[in-house]
Amino acid sequence: MINIIKALAILMATAGSVSAQTDPTRAERNMQTFDILMRTPVSILSYGIVRLDAILNDLAQNDWYFKNLKQENEWGLLQAFKTSVFEDNIFSPVIMIRATIVPAPRSKSNRSKAGAQELCQKLLEHISGTARIYLDEENDFFSGLWTEYDVFPDYRNFVDNDSIQSLIYLKARVGYAGSDDLISCGRFF
Numbered sequence: 001m002i003n004i005i006k007a008l009a010i011l012m013a014t015a016g017s018v019s020a021q022t023d024p025t026r027a028e029r030n031m032q033t034f035d036i037l038m039r040t041p042v043s044i045l046s047y048g049i050v051r052l053d054a055i056l057n058d059l060a061q062n063d064w065y066f067k068n069l070k071q072e073n074e075w076g077l078l079q080a081f082k083t084s085v086f087e088d089n090i091f092s093p094v095i096m097i098r099a100t101i102v103p104a105p106r107s108k109s110n111r112s113k114a115g116a117q118e119l120c121q122k123l124l125e126h127i128s129g130t131a132r133i134y135l136d137e138e139n140d141f142f143s144g145l146w147t148e149y150d151v152f153p154d155y156r157n158f159v160d161n162d163s164i165q166s167l168i169y170l171k172a173r174v175g176y177a178g179s180d181d182l183i184s185c186g187r188f189f
Contacts, residue, residue, distance in 0.1 A: 027092035123172035
């Protein structure tokens with residue numbers, strides 16, 4: 001039975017593969033990785049994102065995490081979820097890691113729009129460092145979920161740490177004075 005599952009896993013993983021004669025775009029590679037991670041018997045992607053989101057939520061609740069980034073009357077939010085971004089003329093599936101700094105209810109920000117744009121870039125760097133803790137070369141945050149089971153080893157031949165890092169998109173949003181809009185910036189990990 002396990003051999004049948006392994007064979008099916010390899011077949012599913014290679015069914016959508018890009019021809020070796022063409023160099024796939026990041027969006028195409030992301031679609032392939034996303035598809036493999038979603039097809040595992042227990043969705044490695046979904047489970048990993050739930051774990052990562054819970055960790056990020058806990059970090060955001062600590063006063064020290066957004067220290068020197070947010071003002072006294074502001075809240076910080078840190079989330080991880082799956083979505084897609086438009087890249088290479090197609091929608092690329094991504095794991096979004098998003099940090100948001102907004103005024104607390106019934107409060108106003110006194111940050112200028114230019115200050116919000118500058119902070120947005122700093123916030124991207126800050127969350128990049130945070131994401132690196134869970135997604136660096138030595139870490140198996142997502143792929144480690146399947147290392148304990150005999151069914152999953154073949155998936156590791158198709159999804160490595162680089163392909164998971166390629167899925168990560170960082171986004172920052174910051175509130176500013178005189179507007180309910182947020183300044184937004186983002187980039188791939």
